[in-house]
Amino acid sequence: MEVRTVSASLSDRHTHFMEFDAIAPYRTYRVDRGIHYLLQGLLPFNVFGHLESVYQRKSNGKVEVLEGGCGVGAALEDLKTGVGHLTPNFEVKSDFINVPPWKRLPNGYQPGLVGKIYTTGVTLSPRHVDIASRVKEPFGIDEMVVGPIEQHNFQKEYDFIFDLCGAAFYFPEEVIAVYGRILKRGELGFLRLLAGANEPGYFLTLFYKHNLESVDKNGSPKGQMDFVVQRV
Numbered sequence: 001m002e003v004r005t006v007s008a009s010l011s012d013r014h015t016h017f018m019e020f021d022a023i024a025p026y027r028t029y030r031v032d033r034g035i036h037y038l039l040q041g042l043l044p045f046n047v048f049g050h051l052e053s054v055y056q057r058k059s060n061g062k063v064e065v066l067e068g069g070c071g072v073g074a075a076l077e078d079l080k081t082g083v084g085h086l087t088p089n090f091e092v093k094s095d096f097i098n099v100p101p102w103k104r105l106p107n108g109y110q111p112g113l114v115g116k117i118y119t120t121g122v123t124l125s126p127r128h129v130d131i132a133s134r135v136k137e138p139f140g141i142d143e144m145v146v147g148p149i150e151q152h153n154f155q156k157e158y159d160f161i162f163d164l165c166g167a168a169f170y171f172p173e174e175v176i177a178v179y180g181r182i183l184k185r186g187e188l189g190f191l192r193l194l195a196g197a198n199e200p201g202y203f204l205t206l207f208y209k210h211n212l213e214s215v216d217k218n219g220s221p222k223g224q225m226d227f228v229v230q231r232v
């Protein structure tokens with residue numbers, strides 16, 4: 001795994017969230033959630049199918065996936081390993097939550113995208129890198145960036161951006177601006193944001209300002225915090 005550290009001074013808010021990261025007992029704050037938790041029962045977005053189609057469309061190698069606020073990177077790991085038992089709506093059934101990927105049954109198994117995606121995770125906490133780097137190759141995160149994402153000097157653009165109660169959840173104004181810059185034109189992002197705490201339309205306005213458009217055409221009956229956005 002390549003590790004890059006953002007050279008930036010941390011604000012009090014960053015330090016505050018890092019303190020949360022440090023004490024996260026995995027059962028309350030949840031910095032270790034895999035795809036199971038993150039997609040369950042909310043917007044039925046088939047992230048595996050989407051990334052597979054981007055891979056087929058691309059003629060020049062792996063799909064560049066970024067997760068802003070990745071915690072220990074369990075969701076990125078799941079994308080590579082695959083998961084058990086997706087429902088027709090692409091929700092993941094809860095009875096498999098605690099089953100490690102290598103023990104899941106073949107029936108209903110969603111194969112992973114290892115070899116097809118290059119994953120970059122961003123977190124504030126160096127401790128997350130220590131934990132994420134224990135994952136065996138080839139399933140680990142390829143690159144981790146440690147520090148405030150809004151101050152990182154990105155050297156490339158991404159084919160897909162994930163943010164699941166991550167950086168944009170806590171720093172929407174700053175981080176959505178970053179995503180508007182580094183998501184490739186026409187490509188999608190899946191964001192779980194703190195929508196209920198803001199005025200209606202707050203995020204749609206913010207997306208518009210930063211060249212992103214909400215493309216959640218199927219609606220999001222249970223997950224009004226979830227947005228699929230496209231870079232226009």
Ligand SMILES: C[S@@+](CC[C@H](N)C(=O)[O-])C[C@H]1O[C@@H](n2cnc3c(N)ncnc32)[C@H](O)[C@@H]1O
Nearest residue numbers: 030031032033069071123124148149164166167
């Ligand atoms: C609640 S955890 C969520 C982790 C993971 N997405 C999950 O749902 O399990 C929030 C994550 O966002 C990171 N984070 C928050 N603000 C950030 C920022 N400005 N830049 C980079 N990472 C940030 C935290 O360090 C942590 O990794």
